[in-house]
Amino acid sequence: MDTITGPSGPSELELWDLKDMLKALGDVARLQMVHVLAGVTEMRVTDLGELILINGHHISQPLISWHLRVLRKYGLVRTRRSGRVVHCSLDRARYQHCLALLREVAGEPDGLSAAARPASDDSAGGIGGLAHS
Numbered sequence: 001m002d003t004i005t006g007p008s009g010p011s012e013l014e015l016w017d018l019k020d021m022l023k024a025l026g027d028v029a030r031l032q033m034v035h036v037l038a039g040v041t042e043m044r045v046t047d048l049g050e051l052i053l054i055n056g057h058h059i060s061q062p063l064i065s066w067h068l069r070v071l072r073k074y075g076l077v078r079t080r081r082s083g084r085v086v087h088c089s090l091d092r093a094r095y096q097h098c099l100a101l102l103r104e105v106a107g108e109p110d111g112l113s114a115a116a117r118p119a120s121d122d123s124a125g126g127i128g129g130l131a132h133s
Contacts (some may be wrong), residue, residue: 010104019104021098024074029054030067037077037090045079045086 025031032052037043045047049064059067068088071077075094080087103109 010101014101015105018098018101020074021076021094022102024071025075025098027067027070029059029063030033030071033064033067033071034076034090034095037088038092038095042087042089045088048088 024078025034029052033048036048038052045064045068046061048068049061049068050058052064067080068077072079076091076098078089
């Protein structure tokens with residue numbers, strides 16, 4: 001058998017896709033970016049850069065752009081240019097797909113209600129409280 005999971009689990013291709021998305025989310029700055037973008041429809045990249053703090057310090061605009069490029073590479077963020085201004089937004093469908101695959105791998109049904117979830121410090125749900133719709 002070529003896949004790791006049984007017939008009801010994610011396919012091998014979906015597992016590779018999930019691995020890539022989790023790799024893109026595997027940085028504190030990128031997780032902060034996803035969290036900020038989840039709360040807005042769209043934002044200028046320069047404005048996003050002003051909100052991201054690592055160890056109490058803002059990170060440089062080139063580093064913001066590099067992190068956005070990683071998130072964009074794996075489909076979690078979209079960008080659009082308007083003249084010299086670049087806007088970015090969270091690809092909510094792709095992010096929700098990541099969460100759904102992670103739930104499937106963990107054996108958690110998609111429709112698990114908040115009341116049925118195990119208690120945790122994070123009342124927002126999702127990965128690190130980032131389950132925004």
